[in-house]
Amino acid sequence: MRCDQAYELIGAYLDEELSGGDRTSVADHIEFCAGCRVLIRDIKRTGKAIAELGRKPAPPTLASQIRSLLAKEEQEHAVKRVVCWRMPPNIWRQAAALAACCLLSVALTWGVMTSRGAVDQLQQEIVAAHIRSLLQDSPIQVASSDSHTVKPWFAGKVDFAPEVNDLTAAGFPLLGGRLDYVHQRRVGVLVYRRRLHTVNVFMWRAPGADDAAPTLANRNGHNLLAWAKSGITYWAVSDLDAAELRRLQRLL
Amino acid sequence: MGELSSFDRLTLQHLNAAYNLALWLVRSESDAEDIVQESYMRAFRGFHGFSGTDAKPWVLAIVRNTAYRWLSNRRRSANVISLDEAFGGPGEESVESQIASEDPTPEAQLIGEVDRGLVRSALVELPPIFREVIILREIEGLAYREISQVTGAPLGTVMSRLARGRRELRKTLSRMMDKDKPHAV
Numbered sequence: 001m002r003c004d005q006a007y008e009l010i011g012a013y014l015d016e017e018l019s020g021g022d023r024t025s026v027a028d029h030i031e032f033c034a035g036c037r038v039l040i041r042d043i044k045r046t047g048k049a050i051a052e053l054g055r056k057p058a059p060p061t062l063a064s065q066i067r068s069l070l071a072k073e074e075q076e077h078a079v080k081r082v083v084c085w086r087m088p089p090n091i092w093r094q095a096a097a098l099a100a101c102c103l104l105s106v107a108l109t110w111g112v113m114t115s116r117g118a119v120d121q122l123q124q125e126i127v128a129a130h131i132r133s134l135l136q137d138s139p140i141q142v143a144s145s146d147s148h149t150v151k152p153w154f155a156g157k158v159d160f161a162p163e164v165n166d167l168t169a170a171g172f173p174l175l176g177g178r179l180d181y182v183h184q185r186r187v188g189v190l191v192y193r194r195r196l197h198t199v200n201v202f203m204w205r206a207p208g209a210d211d212a213a214p215t216l217a218n219r220n221g222h223n224l225l226a227w228a229k230s231g232i233t234y235w236a237v238s239d240l241d242a243a244e245l246r247r248l249q250r251l252l
Numbered sequence: 253m254g255e256l257s258s259f260d261r262l263t264l265q266h267l268n269a270a271y272n273l274a275l276w277l278v279r280s281e282s283d284a285e286d287i288v289q290e291s292y293m294r295a296f297r298g299f300h301g302f303s304g305t306d307a308k309p310w311v312l313a314i315v316r317n318t319a320y321r322w323l324s325n326r327r328r329s330a331n332v333i334s335l336d337e338a339f340g341g342p343g344e345e346s347v348e349s350q351i352a353s354e355d356p357t358p359e360a361q362l363i364g365e366v367d368r369g370l371v372r373s374a375l376v377e378l379p380p381i382f383r384e385v386i387i388l389r390e391i392e393g394l395a396y397r398e399i400s401q402v403t404g405a406p407l408g409t410v411m412s413r414l415a416r417g418r419r420e421l422r423k424t425l426s427r428m429m430d431k432d433k434p435h436a437v
Binding site for chain 2: 007008009010011012013017038039041043045046047048049050051052053054055056057058059062063065066069070071073074097
């Protein structure tokens with residue numbers, strides 16, 4: 001090993017940071033090199049002098065200053081954590097709002113499609129059944145103005161005994177009755193006449209249903225009046241005006 | 253509060269080492285105080301990233317980085333480049349090569365014991381990247397591996413910086429002692 005190589009390694013040799021091969025080479029070199037031995041002496045002397053300088057100790061107040069800063073930092077950090085939890089960043093609020101809008105939209109659509117949609121469909125069915133009855137030769141299967149003929153006719157054909165009243169005296173002569181199929185079920189229909197207008201009154205059993213006051217709807221120029229009484233649902237439909245339809249409902 | 257107390261226990265025992273390193277790097281007691289304060293705040297904020305058991309190299313690395321940032325700000329605002337603060341200006345490579353390329357005249361040996369006041373002056377004359385490895389080795393007694401952790405330099409670089417730093421120190425001391433004792437030789 002040459003001196004310039006040894007010079008690079010002697011410090012590490014003294015610090016015991018050299019691994020096997022280098023350590024042996026340096027040890028071999030210094031045994032025969034007086035110059036490097038002087039270098040070693042100087043490094044040791046200098047190192048000793050530096051070590052004796054020691055640390056200049058930190059000012060006694062520094063530790064307490066740092067501790068109080070740290071405590072403040074910790075406190076602010078804790079507050080920040082709470083604030084973060086209470087007020088999520090804008091992006092989260094926006095995402096949450098968007099998600100809420102989507103949910104609301106889905107819920108509303110579903111609600112409208114199912115509830116309002118069902119009523120809509122029923123009204124449509126009833127108007128269609130009404131019009132179909134008018135297109136046929138006769139809207140009735142049993143022709144009688146006698147309630148005592150019509151009422152027994154329904155027996156065995158529908159699952160309830162309908163109220164059948166002849167209202168000729170009130171200007172609503174009973175034409176008769178028939179069976180129809182709406183709301184996915186067989187229903188009884190009473191057919192009344194008012195001047196030239198035909199009124200179909202659809203009836204079916206709705207067990208457990210509360211009595212409901214008549215509600216009026218208008219569909220394609222037809223007035224529909226729906227109500228419930230004594231577990232029977234009624235739908236009266238006609239091109240008669242609404243007031244007269246209500247009158248018939250009261251008479252029934 | 254558990255985090256703060258374990259941080260306190262692990263790091264504040266190294267306060268004197270931290271202050272001493274900062275002082276050797278910036279050469280101003282009030283600056284060193286500020287640097288150490290700032291370093292401990294930084295360390296606390298990054299404490300969740302510390303996973304070791306010996307916090308000393310970790311704390312000293314933060315102090316060192318803060319001190320160099322301080323030096324480079326001070327140099328920029330003063331617009332003066334001294335040898336002491338040249339680090340960070342033309343880049344550490346050029347500082348190292350500048351010393352390495354000096355002509356390899358046989359180095360004067362030291363006559364007699366080394367005076368503490370002289371060694372302090374000689375250390376101040378060293379550029380900080382050499383001064384710091386000598387402080388970390390001779391005063392803090394760190395192993396090369398730990399010095400490498402503090403400085404962020406590879407082990408081989410730590411070794412060569414120490415070797416060059418010691419040679420520079422020897423040259424400077426020899427010059428100073430010659431001046432001190434003109435009739436000694």
